[in-house]
Amino acid sequence: MHELNFIHHNTTPKGMVIFDPEELENLVYFKAALLETLRLFPSLPFSFSSVKEPDLLPSGSIVTPGMKIITSAYAMGRMQKLWGKDCMEFKPERWISEKGTLLHVPSYKFVAFSTGPRSCVGKSIALTQMKMLAAAMLYNFRFELVEGHVVEPILSIVLHMKNGLMMRVGKRT
Numbered sequence: 001m002h003e004l005n006f007i008h009h010n011t012t013p014k015g016m017v018i019f020d021p022e023e024l025e026n027l028v029y030f031k032a033a034l035l036e037t038l039r040l041f042p043s044l045p046f047s048f049s050s051v052k053e054p055d056l057l058p059s060g061s062i063v064t065p066g067m068k069i070i071t072s073a074y075a076m077g078r079m080q081k082l083w084g085k086d087c088m089e090f091k092p093e094r095w096i097s098e099k100g101t102l103l104h105v106p107s108y109k110f111v112a113f114s115t116g117p118r119s120c121v122g123k124s125i126a127l128t129q130m131k132m133l134a135a136a137m138l139y140n141f142r143f144e145l146v147e148g149h150v151v152e153p154i155l156s157i158v159l160h161m162k163n164g165l166m167m168r169v170g171k172r173t
């Protein structure tokens with residue numbers, strides 16, 4: 001929110017503040033917060049791959065045609081071995097270097113957009129859309145989780161919340 005106060009914005013005829021994607025491009029903490037959200041809550045929590053030829057995986061497992069390999073981005077985003085002891089904490093700072101720039105995290109570690117030749121071709125456009133939407137929502141409105149509301153995921157191809165997300169929304173003044 002602090003970063004959004006320092007960039008140029010436009011106001012719609014209905015009084016809503018919106019941001020240009022170019023203005024949002026250099027906001028380090030804002031992008032770190034979105035990446036951190038996708039680390040803990042990847043839109044595609046798991047994916048399937050098929051085996052074309054017999055192979056030996058780095059883990060030591062032998063795979064053969066007919067097998068399916070399930071990769072869980074949800075589990076990988078929460079592995080202590082990959083993200084450290086605070087892996088379950090929402091901590092955008094883990095994406096930011098000591099110099100205050102965004103750290104490069106390899107796609108085989110942060111797998112929300114998958115990795116390799118079949119990784120997400122829409123990654124850049126997805127992040128731009130997320131930034132524009134999140135910036136406008138946070139700048140114009142205040143969100144408060146309804147007290148006692150339990151937020152938990154439901155097992156599905158696309159990550160959904162079992163009970164939805166009950167929020168109190170008010171206009172920022």
Ligand code: HEM
Pocket residue numbers: 042043044047048111112113114117118119120121122123125126127
């Ligand atoms: C937050 C938003 C998004 C996330 C987390 C995401 C994630 C992913 C993941 C994990 C895959 C690999 C699926 C698999 O291997 O089974 C994928 C593939 C793909 N995504 Fe996205 N995606 C997002 C948004 C988008 C958008 C906005 C577009 C298009 C504009 C897009 C286009 C594609 C396409 C075409 C593929 C297939 C690539 C291929 O098979 O070669 N995605 N995405």
